[in-house]
Amino acid sequence: MFEPDSPELGHPRAIWTGKTPRVQAILSRHRPFFVLLAVLLGQLLLLSFQITRERNVSLIRVWAVAVFDPIERSLHKVVQATSTAWRTYGGLWEAQQENQQLRLELVADRAQIRQLSEQAAEARSLRALLDFKNRLPLKTTAAEVIATSPGEASSAVFIDKGSTSGLVTDLPVLTPEGIVGKIIAVFPYTAQVLLITDPSSGVGCMLERSRAQGVLKGTGQNLCQLHYILNDETVSVGETVLTSGLDQIYPKGFPVGTVVQVKEDNTYKSIVVKPVATLDRLESTLVVLKPTSREQQALSFPLHR
């Protein structure tokens, strides 16, 4: 509605000489409009002081609150968010520290548990070994496996007893499950045991049911082969193989393994036997000391259950 440049305005145009001539020119050109705004605003403020709303609160206060409330809310939210973020950060940092500490404790605890489990397992193993030793009518000595012989195909281990404990070569080594092998080398405090799975090993054996006798030889793996069992013999898978005592090393009647495969071959059967002793995880063993003649007689009874 207003045309600032109109020559018909009828009032002299003010000459502005301020530092912001553009702003001043605009103000001067639109002076009536700004006067109107000022008058309206003045009266609006006047009204706002008079009018009361919302439980007798003056309108100016309502407006002031309406204007400042969002700012205050925003500020409050920012402060709250910052505070929360800081607390969260602090909490995370503490949690991270705690987590690290707990991880360390967990590792230690797990190690302890593992150690205790191992000790428990070892205790069980030793108890079984002790029971076995007590049942055995032979003089034995317990020995711990402390090392294996180097070499990929090696089937020999070292035990923690040697000549000082009365060990000599060719003594049989047993576990409660069955025979392990024989001592092939003796040192003052250690001895080397050749496992029955070694190809150079030979054990006089017999089948539990048919009592047919043969020789068990290692294959270099976890299995053995029972030789010299005639094709006429009846051998079934799962049958137990016992020591025959004919090799003059292993006492008679000790479990050696179970038949896992039977094939007929030229004259003799091809029988694969799986040792009953867990040879790949040996820990505790019993070394049978040189049996006396009376002990040798007692071994005529089968020992396995």
Added chain:
Amino acid sequence: MRATGSSFQRPTDVFRVNPTVFWVTLLLALVLQKVLPLKISLARFFDFPLLAMIYFALVRRDEIFGIFLGAGLGLLQDAFSHGNIGFFGMSKALIGYLAASAGIKLDLERIMGRLVTAGILVFIHDLFLQVIKHALLESVPPFKPLNLLISLMVNVALGLILFQILDRFKQPA
């Protein structure tokens, strides 16, 4: 003195009204506004101060003058009312500005031009008043478009008469 042509041609003349007539008119407008509705029920739709203000702003063609005249009359009207002071002041200040602007831009010496302009300004006045009341007050009587229409028609008719009377007292500035 004045360019002739259509009613909406840009005017060149500025008029003044005798100061006595000016002040008497304003005084009468305010007094009539107060007393007439007691006698004539239709007079509650009259807005003498508004019509007087429109007339003086139109002929004076000075927006600042129109603003302060409107604000002053409106504030007096507010003061006479039992409501809050400022509603009429605001609306009449706006109308004073618009009337003066219209006076600057348009030649409103012809009757149709005046009628249309007065009608538009009355409408804007009433509408603006309703808007600010609804915006600011908590409890306002409901807006009635029929009242707005009656006010528009009555005041336009009244303005037609008033402007003719006041024209007799105007003189070039």
